[in-house]
Amino acid sequence: MEKQSNKSAGQKEKLAVKVFRKVGSLMGKAQSVWAEWMNQRTAGLSRRTLYISLILFVAISIAYNSTVLVGGNSASMGFGSIEVPSKAPQPQIIDKAFQAEIKRVKRFTKFMDSLQGSPSGKKTYDSIMKARPGLLDSAKAMENWINNF
Template sequence: MKLFQKRKENSVEPKPNAISKEIQAGYKRLQGGWANWMMKRTENFSRRTWVVLLTLFILSTSTYSVYLAVSAFTGKASNAISITPIKKPTHITETGEANRGTAEVSEAEYSRIKKFRVYMDSLARSHSGKILYDSINRQRPGLMDSMRFIENYYQQLKQK
């Protein structure tokens, strides 16, 4: 039955490109060259030399490890990790809306806005003014929307 057969997944393995192959080959050549150089330099070492070198290596690494452990516990090292408490900013609960005052539109400003809107409407109705109206709208695309917004805002302020 085909119900219980294991399905083969479409696993696509990335194929290495030419650049990555060259980098890998260069790295292997470097490793081989280093190993050959080290082997040539150490092939004449006696057993006693190897024991002395191993002892020096173990002593130096263990001494350094003990130094790091002691300095970590004593805290006298300059690169010790310090613990600083996290402080909550005082303004984190403020939304910023509390400081906003209600902007008031004076009657004179509102009348100027209303006159400008009437002027723009008259430009839009006449054939010769339509060219000027369109050029103003191209230069200031959101101007008429702003005018409507200010008029609605003023009406809301008047109702309060």
């Protein structure tokens, strides 16, 4: 079963590579066709006309983008004002689940601390620490993160 899933994953990867190569090839052809068309349209223009056209295009682009960035009269430019949405309240169910997880983490760290009080608890604590060495550190780090939240 494992070999078959590896084979199908390999086949999917090969198919994806073929698709991306084909799309890249088509994009390259489209760019070449566009460049040739533009070259034909501008072939009869003088060098001076091309420079003037370039300077006008750059000047208009800079003026428009500067106006947009500064926040000029957006109504005259053809688009409305952009409204920043108010912060949506967090759904109640997520808040309750988060509170339940906070309680679980705090209860766990309190339980682990209480295990060290008795000899039998100490054995349990040691076995947990041996099996999962970073567990208590992670729980305490999470508790600190929650307290700073």
